[in-house]
Structures are given as C-alpha cells and as structure tokens.
Amino acid sequence: MARKRNNDWKKRDGIVFSTSENFDYEYSSDKEESKPAPANQKLRLMLDTKSRAGKKVTLIQGFRGSEEDLKQLGKSLKSFCGVGGSIKDGEILLQGDFRDKARQYLMNEGYKVS
DSSP: OOOOOOOOGGGOSSOOOOOOTTOOOOOOOOOOOOOOOGGGOEEEEEEEOTTTTTOOEEEEEOOOSOHHHHHHHHHHHHHHHTOOEEEETTEEEEEBOOHHHHHHHHHHHTOEEO
C-alpha cells in the first residue's frame, strides 16, 4: 500500500524536484511569537493628530506578541471605549482622545502603561 504524501507544493520553499522515492518534504515549524505576560510589556499611549486632517487618534504602541493577540487586544479596547479604530503596523489606533479609558483598561489587564 502506497503511503500518502503531503503534496502541497505552494508551502515548499526552495525545493523544486526530488528524484528520491522516499523523500518527504519537512515543513519548517514556524513558531508563533510567544506572547509575553502583560506585566512584562510596557505599552506607550499617545495622542496623535499628524496627517489625520486634524482629527485626534489615540495610539497604543509597544505590544509584543503575535498579530492575532494584537488584533484581540485592539478589538477588546475598541469595545471597552465604545469607539472605532484599527490595527496597523503593530499599533492600535482608537478614533478620538481615549487615553484615560485606554490606560484604565490596560492597567486592569496587567499591562504597564506610560
């Protein structure tokens, strides 16, 4: 009985062809960036109006962890503040001046905030 091989060629880097019948491509195990404990992270809160047509935006920078964890934190912050926003380039953007509310939420979650 023939052994079924994983032939997903789009996930292979650098291997074009192998003549060996016993060859089985080993996919690199991409380790997720482990999320440090909130107490070990220092986030920076700031108000920004540059290149935003004078509109105020609360920026949260300095988060270390996976993109998925950042999105989850951004979603919960937007929900807590009751405001829209986005996650871009490793930063959380909240529409408006919500520094006090964001600081309160982050400190309750155990993050160090400056």
